[in-house]
Amino acid sequence: MLVPPRAVVRRDGGLYALERTLRRRGFARVAGADEAGRGACAGPLVVAAAILPPGPRGEVPGLADSKLLTPAARERVYDEVLKRAEAFSVVVVPPGEVDSRGLHRSNIDAMRRSVEQLSVRPDYMLTDGFSVAGLGLPGLAVWKGDRVAACIAAASVLAKVTRDRIMTELHETYPCYDFAQHKGYVTASHAEALALHGPCPEHRMSYANVAAVGRGAGALVPVAVSHNGLVEDEV
Numbered sequence: 001m002l003v004p005p006r007a008v009v010r011r012d013g014g015l016y017a018l019e020r021t022l023r024r025r026g027f028a029r030v031a032g033a034d035e036a037g038r039g040a041c042a043g044p045l046v047v048a049a050a051i052l053p054p055g056p057r058g059e060v061p062g063l064a065d066s067k068l069l070t071p072a073a074r075e076r077v078y079d080e081v082l083k084r085a086e087a088f089s090v091v092v093v094p095p096g097e098v099d100s101r102g103l104h105r106s107n108i109d110a111m112r113r114s115v116e117q118l119s120v121r122p123d124y125m126l127t128d129g130f131s132v133a134g135l136g137l138p139g140l141a142v143w144k145g146d147r148v149a150a151c152i153a154a155a156s157v158l159a160k161v162t163r164d165r166i167m168t169e170l171h172e173t174y175p176c177y178d179f180a181q182h183k184g185y186v187t188a189s190h191a192e193a194l195a196l197h198g199p200c201p202e203h204r205m206s207y208a209n210v211a212a213v214g215r216g217a218g219a220l221v222p223v224a225v226s227h228n229g230l231v232e233d234e235v
Contacts, residue, residue, distance in 0.1 A: 015063065015064070015147075015149070015150045015153060016058075016059065016150045018030075018126070018142075018149045018150075019052070019126075019150055019151060020054075022124050023054060026123075027123040027124035027138075028054075028123055029051050029086065029121070029122045029123045029124070030051065030052075030123065030125075030126060030149075030151055031049050031050065031051045031118060031122035031124070031125050031126065031151060032049065032050055032051075032127070032128075032145065032152035032153070032154060032155045033047060033048065033049040033050075033114050033115060033126070033128070033132070033152070034127075034128040034153075034155040034159055035047045035107055035110070035111070035159055036048075036066070036156070036159035036160040036162070037183075037184065038103065038107065039186075040183065040184035040185045040186075040204075041184060041185070041186055041190075041204050041207040041209055041210050042095065042167075042177070042184035042190075042199075042200075042202050042203045042204065042210075043095065043166060043167050043170060043179065043183065044092045044093055044095060044098075044163065045093040045106055045107060046090065046091070046092050046093070046159045046160075046162050046163040046166070047090070047091045047107065047110035047111050047113075047155075048088065048089065048090045048114060048156070048158035048162065049088065049111070049114035049117075049118055049155055050081060050085050050087070050088040050154040050155045050158060051086045051088070051120065051122055052081075052084065052085055052086065052151050052154055053084070053085075053086045058084060058086075058150070059150075060077060060080045060081055060150070060154060061077070061080055062076060062077050062080070063077055063080075063081075063150060063153050063154060063157070064077075064147075064153060065147045065153055065156060066146065066153070066156040066157045067156075067160075068147075069157070074160060074161050075161060077157050078157050078158060081154045081157055081158060082158075085154065086120060087118040087119045087120045088118070088155075088158060089114045089115075089118050090114070090158055090159065090162050091110045091113045091114045092162070092166070093106050093107075093110050095202055095204045098204050099204055099205050099206040103206075104130075108130060108132055111132045112132050112134060112135060115135055116135075122137060123138075124140075125137055125138070125139030126149050126151060127139065127140075127141050127142065127152070128141075128142060128144075128145035128146050128155075128156065129141060129142070129143060129145065163183070164183055167179045167180065167183040167184055170202055174200045174202065176193055176196075176197050177193045177194075177197070177200065178190070178193065179202075184202070194209070194210065194213050195213055199213065199214075
């Protein structure tokens with residue numbers, strides 16, 4: 001029996017080379033999945049999946065790993081992905097679920113759900129960093145996949161923009177933490193706010209830095225904030 005030659009993807013082949021190679025091997029629809037918020041100690045974990053069509057329509061202007069793009073560029077690429085993707089989905093995992101199930105399990109389960117929620121079934125799955133079992137289709141975990149495969153980069157932008165918007169909205173409810181600025185990641189200002197106010201319901205209590213400060217009584221009640229930033233009333 002003749003064995004087909006191994007597929008070789010050149011490092012300098014560009015962001016779309018891996019998907020083109022897989023299509024030549026018979027996998028017409030290649031989905032990518034990625035997450036945003038793994039390293040944050042507040043806010044949800046967000047996982048997205050995307051399938052880009054072949055040819056020029058699937059070549060998204062400005063597409064790159066979401067962490068390498070400015071916020072304005074991410075928003076532009078986000079809109080382009082939504083217009084061009086053959087299918088996409090976004091799964092939001094609240095902090096309570098991350099606490100109860102664990103970060104890694106929550107991440108893998110959300111990747112699985114994001115693929116299952118695609119409006120068309122992919123033929124092949126590419127994931128960023130972690131393999132996902134139980135999908136009933138072939139796949140590959142790609143190290144730094146958002147810099148290697150276009151569909152993973154597209155998913156990373158969808159996840160990052162969605163999560164950033166959520167954190168900006170949460171800033172209106174919990175202004176003392178400045179979520180709009182650091183998006184729930186561990187920064188000096190976030191650590192100071194945690195020490196002063198304690199965690200709010202959007203913090204992940206399973207994270208050591210959050211658990212260490214305990215629950216602050218003043219942080220548990222959302223507040224309504226006026227346009228000038230002053231507290232108007234409790235809600």
